[in-house]
Amino acid sequence: xxxxxxxxxxxxxxxxxxxxxxxxxxxxxxxxxxxxxxxxxxxxxxxxxxxxxxxxxxxxxxxxxxxxxxxxxxxxxxxxxxxxxxxxxxxxxxxxxxxxxxxxxxxxxxx
Amino acid sequence: xxxxxxxxxxxxxxxxxxxxxxxxxxxxxxxxxxxxxxxxxxxxxxxxxxxxxxxxxxxxxxxxxxxxxxxxxxxxxxxxxxxxxxxxxxxxxxxxxxxxxxxxxxxxxxxxxxxx
Numbered sequence: 001x002x003x004x005x006x007x008x009x010x011x012x013x014x015x016x017x018x019x020x021x022x023x024x025x026x027x028x029x030x031x032x033x034x035x036x037x038x039x040x041x042x043x044x045x046x047x048x049x050x051x052x053x054x055x056x057x058x059x060x061x062x063x064x065x066x067x068x069x070x071x072x073x074x075x076x077x078x079x080x081x082x083x084x085x086x087x088x089x090x091x092x093x094x095x096x097x098x099x100x101x102x103x104x105x106x107x108x109x110x111x
Numbered sequence: 112x113x114x115x116x117x118x119x120x121x122x123x124x125x126x127x128x129x130x131x132x133x134x135x136x137x138x139x140x141x142x143x144x145x146x147x148x149x150x151x152x153x154x155x156x157x158x159x160x161x162x163x164x165x166x167x168x169x170x171x172x173x174x175x176x177x178x179x180x181x182x183x184x185x186x187x188x189x190x191x192x193x194x195x196x197x198x199x200x201x202x203x204x205x206x207x208x209x210x211x212x213x214x215x216x217x218x219x220x221x222x223x224x225x226x227x
Contacts, residue, residue: 004153033215042202043154043218088153098144098167099216101153 002027004091006102014110016078021105023089024073031092032065032072033099036085044090047074079109123225132222135184139174142166144216145178146202152194154202158213160186169213193226196218200224210223 001025012097013019016105021033031050035043047056056063060083062075074091086106090099116135124130136143141162146154157176159167163183171178175194180186190197200223204216 025116035218040223042220043204044215047214050213090153098156098159103153104151 002029002091002100004089004090004100004102006087006105009103010106010108012108012110013076013079015080017080021074021076021078021087021089021107023102025070025072025091025100026071027092028067029070030067033090033092034063034072034074035088035090037088038085039057046087065076072081078109079107080083081109081111083107084109113217115203115205117201117216117219117222119222120220121223121225123227124193125227126141127192129189130193130224131190132188132190132203132224133182134186134202134203134219136186136203137217140207140217142206142208143180143186144186144204144206145186146204146218148200150199156201157188157201165208190224194201195226198224198226 006022007022031046034046036046037043047063052067054065060077065072082106084106088101088104090101092099113139118133141159145157147157148154157171158178160180163180178188178192179206200221202221203219206216
């Protein structure tokens, strides 16, 4: 059974600082997704990573995928308050044909 | 921009009552998903449709939950009778094809259920 673990589950950081959120998963997969969720809102797609070594960047966020280590990272550069949200990674189990989500990382950026 | 439509946005009901949620996926999206998100947790898949057929309902509590997508377009998720533990956000998502080839899910705004 595919399991997805994120850490940390809660992250409080100062504006301007850098930090990384980690997403580990338990079975083979070559597809991983990052979503953002604001309080009371639905999930917004951030990145779709489709192969080993994939790296995508959008503004202050950069996501990467290492399928051999079964690890994805979401790196935040020079955080700003607007990045405060909950971030989820989701993995497509190779034979499951469905997305399994991590528990989410609550990010709070303090000014 | 095309969106996944869901209704109602909020529903408060008493234990043992029936409740239903509706979802209209993005036009042309063959695959439709219902996820349940308990506060503080990640979404969990309840049921997945490919056109009008159920592909995966292994996590759907079938004694009280039912889902249908009769014409392969919009879908209804029903709970009867509702229990306190059903309080959650019910998210509908759609994709052009199944996840393995689709590459991306698009989520609706969700239906928040509170069972008293």
